[in-house]
Every structure is written in C-alpha cells, then in structure tokens.
Amino acid sequence: MHPELLVRALAAMEGQTTHEKFHMDSGIASRSIANEVIGFMRDMGIGTSSGRALAFSGRDRLQAAVIALQSRCDVEQVSEHLSWKDFECLASEVLSSLGYSTRTNVRFTKPRMEIDVVGVDAGFCLAVDCKHWKRGNLSAIAQFCEKQAARAEEIVRRDRKISAAVPAILTLHAERVRFVAGIPVIPVMQFRSFAMDVKGFLGEMRVVRQGPAPRQRRQK
Structure with a gap:
C-alpha cells in the first residue's frame, strides 16, 4: 500500500461513514483504489464494516497513522489528522x-x-x-x-x-x-x-x- 494513500485515508476515517463518503473525503481519485485501501485496512484490523457502512475509532486512526509512519510518511502530514x-x-x-x-x-x-x-x-x-x-x-x-x-x-x-x-x-x-x-x-x-x-x-x-x-x- 502506497503510504500517501494511508495519509489520505486518515482524512476520511470518521466515526461513522460509508464507502461512498470515504471515497469523497479521502480525495482518492479512483473509487476502486479507495475500495482497495478500505480492504487493506480491514485486513490490518483497522475499522469495521457492514455492507456499505464503515466505522472507525480513534485507535483505528492511530494504527493507520503508525503504519503510515513506518512506511516513511511525513510526520507532520500524518499528525494533522490526529488529536x-x-x-x-x-x-x-x-x-x-x-x-x-x-x-x-x-x-x-x-x-x-x-x-x-x-x-x-x-x-x-x-x-x-x-x-x-x-x-x-x-x-x-x-x-x-x-x-x-x-x-x-x-x-x-x-x-x-x-x-x-x-x-x-x-x-x-x-x-x-x-x-x-x-x-x-x-x-x-x-x-x-x-x-x-x-x-x-x-x-x-x-x-x-x-x-x-x-x-x-x-x-x-
């Protein structure tokens, strides 16, 4: 997974969202790539899904952020999406x-x-x-x-x-x-x-x- 995609995903990891809203909020141009990112995070134990509905916790955001940092993402870009x-x-x-x-x-x-x-x-x-x-x-x-x-x-x-x-x-x-x-x-x-x-x-x-x-x- 390209680290830049993980940074974009952080921007879309709201508490309750949908596949469609995740795609729009992340700014990932391709819907299929956005779905691949969702699938990657699901395989990593990040977030929960039911049909087209998605849910992310603060812990999910941190876990995604850690993966992004381990992939050499810029720390300032990552930190903008965390509290x-x-x-x-x-x-x-x-x-x-x-x-x-x-x-x-x-x-x-x-x-x-x-x-x-x-x-x-x-x-x-x-x-x-x-x-x-x-x-x-x-x-x-x-x-x-x-x-x-x-x-x-x-x-x-x-x-x-x-x-x-x-x-x-x-x-x-x-x-x-x-x-x-x-x-x-x-x-x-x-x-x-x-x-x-x-x-x-x-x-x-x-x-x-x-x-x-x-x-x-x-x-x-």
Missing part, C-alpha cells in the same frame, strides 16, 4: 489490556492540574501525558517533562494506594524512547512494549515514591 484524544484512547486501551486499572482526564484543584491517562497496577502507577507534537526542541520538551513529574508527585501525594509512579510523555513525533531528566518520552508505536517492560527498568527512570504517612496529632 490528543486519539493518543489518550490508545494509552488507556493498552494499559487496560496489560491489567492496569485506568482513568482518563484525572483533575486536581489546588494546585490545578490534569493527567491525561493514569494506569495503576498493584500500587504502581504510570502517569501519561499525551502530546500532539509535530516538532519539539529539547528545552520545551524538558519543561513538559518537569510539569508531568509534578503531576505524578501530586497523584502519589493524594492517593495512598499508589506506592510509586512513573511520569511519562506519549508522542507521535519521537522515533525511539528517549529520557529527558529521567522521564521517558515515548513514540506511540512503542508504547505497548514500553508499558510491558517498564517495571524492569525503574532504575533508569525518575520514579516518584510514596513517603511515610503523616502522623496523626494526639488529641489533648
């Missing part, structure tokens, strides 16, 4: 499939903070921020990483059931997992393998750990 919600959906589904209990859009007040995806397994937490970066310089990425570390510290402080948390950034742009001040910046296509192995590499990452519980003051 941070698509990343959030993928992260939550991956962590759930690995046995984590997950929450999305976890909000705090005083200080006001939000964590996109929180996955907890036996007291261990992955606190994930989904960044829809096209490009990012190291200084800007480092600032985002420090903010995510502060969010991880906050959830550990508030939830005594979490004994340790790893702050992490999930992004489309990175080509490999990199560590910025001990915080992993993970390309979306490697998130599953990272999540599967994360507990074996805690010594290489910044880990926020639960401190001793505050003592209760005696009543006089």
